[in-house]
Amino acid sequence: MVLPEKMQAAMFAQHGSTEEIYLGETEVPDMGAEDVLIKVQAASLNGFDPMMLSGSTGLKTPMPMIPLGDCAGEVVAVGTAVTRWQPGQRVCPHPFVAGEGMTGETRRGVAAQYAVFPARNLLPIPDSVSFRQAACLPIAYGTAHRMMLTRGKIKSGERVLILGAGGGVGVCALELAKAAGCAVIATASAPWKLDKLQSIGADHVINTGTDDFEDGIRRLYGKPRMTGGGGVDVVVNYIGGDTWVKSLRCLTPNGRLLTCGATAGYNPVEDIRYLWTYELNVIGANGFTPADIEALLQMVDRGTLVPHIQQVGSLADVGLFINKLADRDVFGKLVIEPWRTPGQD
Ligand SMILES: NC(=O)c1ccc[n+]([C@@H]2O[C@H](COP(=O)([O-])OP(=O)(O)OC[C@H]3O[C@@H](n4cnc5c(N)ncnc54)[C@H](OP(=O)(O)O)[C@@H]3O)[C@@H](O)[C@H]2O)c1
Numbered sequence: 395m396v397l398p399e400k401m402q403a404a405m406f407a408q409h410g411s412t413e414e415i416y417l418g419e420t421e422v423p424d425m426g427a428e429d430v431l432i433k434v435q436a437a438s439l440n441g442f443d444p445m446m447l448s449g450s451t452g453l454k455t456p457m458p459m460i461p462l463g464d465c466a467g468e469v470v471a472v473g474t475a476v477t478r479w480q481p482g483q484r485v486c487p488h489p490f491v492a493g494e495g496m497t498g499e500t501r502r503g504v505a506a507q508y509a510v511f512p513a514r515n516l517l518p519i520p521d522s523v524s525f526r527q528a529a530c531l532p533i534a535y536g537t538a539h540r541m542m543l544t545r546g547k548i549k550s551g552e553r554v555l556i557l558g559a560g561g562g563v564g565v566c567a568l569e570l571a572k573a574a575g576c577a578v579i580a581t582a583s584a585p586w587k588l589d590k591l592q593s594i595g596a597d598h599v600i601n602t603g604t605d606d607f608e609d610g611i612r613r614l615y616g617k618p619r620m621t622g623g624g625g626v627d628v629v630v631n632y633i634g635g636d637t638w639v640k641s642l643r644c645l646t647p648n649g650r651l652l653t654c655g656a657t658a659g660y661n662p663v664e665d666i667r668y669l670w671t672y673e674l675n676v677i678g679a680n681g682f683t684p685a686d687i688e689a690l691l692q693m694v695d696r697g698t699l700v701p702h703i704q705q706v707g708s709l710a711d712v713g714l715f716i717n718k719l720a721d722r723d724v725f726g727k728l729v730i731e732p733w734r735t736p737g738q739d
Contacts, residue, residue, distance in 0.1 A: 395471060395481070397422070397425075397431065397470070397471055398422050398470075398507075398508060399421065399422055400419050400420070400421065400422065401419070401420060401421075401422050401506055401507040401508045402417065402418070402419060402506070402507050402709055402732065403417075403418065403419075403420050403460045403505060403506035403507070403709065403732075404416070404417055404460065404461060404462075404505040404506070404709045404710075404712035404713075404730075405417075405418060405420065405458040405459060405460050405461075406447060406457075406458065406459050406461070407457050407458040407459075408457065409447065409448055409449030409455075410447070410448070410449075411447075411448075412447065412713035412714070412716050412717050413713075414447065415447070415461075415712055415713040415716070417709050417710055417712075420458075420460075420506070422508045423502065423508070423509065423510040424510070425471065425473055425510050426473055427473040427474045427475040427476075428473050428475050428476060428512055428513055428514070429472075429473045429476070429510050429511065429512055429513065430469055430471070430472050430473065430476060430479050430485075430510070430511055430512075430513045430516060431469070431470045431471040431472075431508060431509075431510055432465070432467040432468065432469060432470065432485060432487065432508065432509050432510070432511060433467045433468045433470045433507065433508060433733075434465045434466075434467040434504050434506060434507060434508060434509050434732050435465075435466060435467040435468065435525035435529075435731065435732075435733065436465065436466050436467070436524075436525040436526045436528070436529035436706075436729050436730070436731050437462045437464060437465040437466075437503075437504045437505055437529055437729070437730045437731075437732065438462070438464045438465075438529045438530045438533075438534075438562075438727050438728065438729050438730070439462060439712075439715050439716065439719060439727070439728045439729075439730070440462075440463060440464065440498075440533045440534055440562055441534075441561055441562065441563070441632075441655065441657060441719065442463075442498070442499065442533075443461055443462060443463075443498065443716050443719060444716050444717075444719050444720040446459070446461060446498060446499055447461060447716055451499070453495075453499050453500055454500060455499065455500060456500075456501070456502055459502065459503070460498075460502045460503040460504070460505055460506050461498055461503045461505050461712060461716070462497075462498045462503040462504050462505040462712070462730065463489040463496060463497040463498030463499065463503055463504065463532070463533050464489060464498075464504070464529050464530070464531070464532045464533050464534075465486075465487065465489075465504035465509060465529050466484070466485070466486045466519060466525040466526075466528035466529040467484075467485065467509070467525065468481075468482060468483065468484055468485070469481050469482060469483045469485055469516075470508065472513065473513070476513040478513055478516075479513055479516060483518065484518065484519040484521075484525070484528075485516040485517065485518060485519060486516070486517050486518075486519050486528040486529070486531065486532065486687065486691065487509075487511040487515045487516050487517070487532075488515045488516075488517065488532060488684050488687060489504075489515075489532055489533060490515075490681060491511065491512060491515060492512075497509075497511075505709060505712050505730055505732065506709075506732060507732045507733060515684075517684060517687055517688055517691065519691060520691055520692070520694075520695040522694075522695050523691055523694045523695055525731075526701075526703060526706065526729050526731075527694050527701045527703075528691065528694075529729060530562070530701035530703065530726075530727040530729065531687055531690045531691065531694070531701065532682070532687050533562075533682075534561070534562030534563045534566060534727065535562070535563075535566040535690050535699075535701065536681070536682030536683075536686040536687050536690065537563055537654050537679065537680075537681065537682050538563045538564075538566035538567040538570060539566070539570065539682060539686040539689060539690055540679050540681070540682045540683070540686050541563075541567065541630070541652050541653075541654050541679035542567050542570045542571060542574075542630070542652070543570065543574075544679070544686075545652065545677050545678070545679040546628060546630075546650060546652045546677060546679070548570070548571055548574050548576055548628060549574065549575075549576070550574060550575030550576065551575060551576070551577075552576045552577070552626075552627040552628055553576070553577045553579065553615065553625075553626040553627050553628070553646075554567075554571045554576045554577070554578050554579070554626065554627065554628040554629075554630065555578075555579045555580075555581070555607070555611060555626045555628065555629045555630065555641075555644055556568055556571070556578060556579070556580050556581070556630040557581050557602075557607065557629070557630065557631050557632075557633050557637055557641070558581065558582065558583075558632070558633050558657070559578075559580035559581060559582060559591055559596065559630075560580075560582040560587040560590065560591060560724070560725045560726070561724070562726065562727050563632060563654065563655075564580070564630070564632075565594065565702050565725070565726045565727075566690075566699075566701075567630050568580055568591065568594060568595060568596060569594065569595070569699055569700075572594075572595040573698065573699075576628075577597045577598075578595065578596050578597050578598075579596070579597065579598040579599070579600065579610070579611065579614065579626065580596035580598070580599050580600075581599070581600045581601075581602045581607050581610075582599070582601065582602065583601070583602050583603040583722055584601075584603055584722075585601060585603075586725075587725050588601055590702075590725045590726075594702065598610075598614055606640075607637075607640065607644070608640045608643055608644055611625060611626060611644045612624075618643070618644070618645060618646045618647065618649075618672060619647075620647060620671060620672065621647075622646065622647055623646065624646060625643075625644050625645050625646040625649065626644055626645060626646065626649065627645075627646055627649050627650065628645075628649065628650045628651075628652060629641040629644055629645060629649070629650075629651045629652070630652050630653075631651055631652070631653050632653055632654050632655035632656065632657060633656070633657050633658045634653075634655070634656030634657065634658050634659045634660055634662050635656070635657075635658030635659035635662050636658070636659075636662065636663075637658065637662075638662035638663070638664065639662070639663055639664065639665045639668070642665060642668035642669070642672075642674060643668060645668070645672060645674050646672070647672045647673055647674075648672070648673050648674070648675070649672065649674055649675070650674075650675045650676075650677055651674060651675070651676045651677065652677050652679060653676070653677070653678055653679070654678070654679045654680065701726070701727060702725065702726030702727060703726060703727050703728075703729050704724055704725050704726050704727065704728055705718075705728050705729070706728075706729045706730075706731060706734075707728070707729070707730055707731070707734070708730065708731060708732075708734040708735060708736045708737075708738065709730060709732050709734075709736075710736040711730060711736075712730060715728040715730070
C-alpha cells in the first residue's frame with residue numbers, strides 16, 4: 395500500500411490568540427515498527443486547548459504545533475512489529491504516549507487528517523459507537539471516570555456539588571454521579587447551560603453568574619455542622635481560584651473535595667482550618683487508564699452514557715471552537731471532523 399505523504403492540519407507556529415492558527419498542508423507523521431497510522435475521522439476539544447495555544451501552562455510544545463488531544467479513526471497502516479491491528483479497524487487512542495507526553499500538549503495533536511500512535515495505545519471502538527462519540531471520551535470523560543469512581547468513590551445517596559458542570563469533565567461527572575445514585579447540584583454561569591444540566595439529570599442548579607454557590611448550598615442543605623449534617627458530601631472542583639475556600643465551606647464533616655485541574659488559578663488562598671475542623675479530604679485525580687476509556691466505550695455501547703456534543707465542525711473551525719471554550723460558551727464537547735468540507739452541515 396502506498397502511504398499518504400501529505401495531509402491537511404490546523405497548526406500554530408507560536409503561542410498567542412486564535413489568530414495564530416492556520417490551516418495548511420504538512421507531512422504525515424513518520425511511523426515506527428510498533429506504531430499505527432490512523433485516518434482521523436473525529437477529534438474533540440478539551441479545556442486545555444486554549445491554554446496550550448496561549449502558552450499559559452509553561453509546557454514545551456513542538457512548533458509548528460498541531461492542537462487537540464482526543465481522536466477516533468480507522469487504521470490505515472501498521473508498523474512491521476504490529477500484529478494486533480489491521481487496516482480498516484475502528485480505534486480510539488489513549489492520548490498519553492510514554493516518552494513523549496500528552497498528545498496536544500507536548501506531542502503534536504490530532505487536528506489533522508492522519509495521526510500516528512503506538513499500537514499499545516489503541517482501543518477498539520464497538521460497532522454501535524460513532525467516531526464522534528468515541529473522540530469525546532478519552533481526556534474529559536476518562537478523567538471524570540477516574541476522578542469520580544476510582545479516586546472519589548462516590549456512593550449512592552451522597553450529595554455531590556459539581557462546579558462548572560457544563561464542561562466536558564463536568565457533564566460526564568454529572569452523568570456518572572447520577573448513575574451511581576447521588577443527588578447532584580450543578581453550577582454554570584449561564585441560564586442556557588442550567589437548562590441543559592437539568593435536562594441531563596441535575597437535581598438542583600445554581601447560576602454562578604448571578605448567585606453565590608456557597609449561599610445556594612446553605613439554602614438547600616444548611617450550613618455544615620461539626621457535629622454532622624448540612625452541606626454536601628462531595629465537591630468536584632477543577633476551577634480553583636476563588637472557588638477553593640468556598641468549596642471547603644460547603645463540605646459536611648469528612649467530606650471530599652475532588653480536583654483534576656485549576657482553570658481559574660492553581661495557587662488559591664487556602665484556609666486549612668476547615669481541613670482539620672471538619673476532617674476534610676482533598677483528593678486529586680490525574681489522567682486515566684485504558685481501562686477507564688474501555689469502560690466508557692462500553693457504557694456508550696450499552697446506551698448508559700451519552701456524550702453531549704454541542705457542535706461539529708471542520709479543521710477550519712479549530713480557532714472558532716478554541717475561542718468558544720475560552721469564552722465559556724460550550725456545553726459538553728466540540729468535535730472536529732478533519733475530512734469534512736468547511737461549511738458542511
Ligand atoms: N488532570 C487531568 O488529567 C485533566 C484532564 C482533563 C481536564 N483537566 C482539567 O479539568 C478542567 C475542566 O476541563 P474541561 O475539558 O471540562 O474544560 P471546559 O470544557 O472548558 O469546562 C470547564 C468549565 O469551567 C468553567 N470555567 C471556565 N473558565 C472558568 C474561569 N476562568 N473561572 C471559573 N470557571 C470557569 C466553565 O463553566 P461556567 O462558565 O458555566 O462556570 C466551563 O464549563 C480544566 O482545568 C482541565 O485542565 C485535567
